[in-house]
Amino acid sequence: MxxxxxxxxxxxxxxxxxxxxxxxxxxxxxxxxxxxxxxxxxxxxxxxxxxxxxxxxxxxxxxxxxxxxxxYINGDTLGTLLQTSKLKNGVEILIDLQKKIHTYHDLKLPSFKQDALNQIDQIGITIEYKELFKLILNRVEDKRNLL
Structure with missing residues (x-):
């Protein structure tokens, strides 16, 4: 260990x-x-x-x-930036980055949308941000061609 x-x-x-x-x-x-x-x-x-x-x-x-x-990248974590409102559009930035990842073909990745929806309640952010995250996620197309 x-x-x-x-x-x-x-x-x-x-x-x-x-x-x-x-x-x-x-x-x-x-x-x-x-x-x-x-x-x-x-x-x-x-x-x-x-x-x-x-x-x-x-x-x-x-x-x-x-x-x-x-x-290692020195700086505040995404969670800290979201909770302190230093990154006002942080969730949307995160979703945009995830959408970019899933525009690439021939990657062996699971469905981002389904995986994120399954794990969202475990993220260390407020309920308000979780609900916002779910709303934004529901705008993401669930592409299956990456499996």
Whole structure:
């Protein structure tokens, strides 16, 4: 298992993982009971998205059995920007980026719309933003040609 060293800084925490940084890379350290095949699935999806050349972080490797090593970008998280209203159109920007990802062909991705609708209640944002997110998602065409 990946060991979190004392000089690492926690930059995010969710139900299934903690994101830390050593100042050079970020590491998404999953809970001990999180299945390795789900970690591999997330890693594979991110690598597919990286084929688009869109401005997103790169996953470098799976470290041990419970950690993904990725690019580190210093700054506020999207969640923080949304909750503090520093990014007024943040949800729409996020949806536009997701729509761009799904305009690429020959990517092995699941349906974005269905996946997002299934996971929206787990996102750490207010109910108001969740409802807004659902309204915006319902405007997204559910393309199946990416499966």
């Amino acid at each position: 990946f060991e979190i060293k004392s000089n690492y800084q926690i930059i995010g925490k969710g139900k299934q993982a903690t994101v830390i940084t050593d100042g050079v890379f970020a590491y998404k350290v999953f809970n001990d009971n999180y299945p390795i095949d789900w970690i591999q699935y997330e890693f594979d999806i991110q690598n597919e998205i990286n084929k688009t050349q869109l401005p997103i972080i790169k996953y470098h490797s799976i470290v041990d059995t419970n950690c993904i090593k990725m690019d």
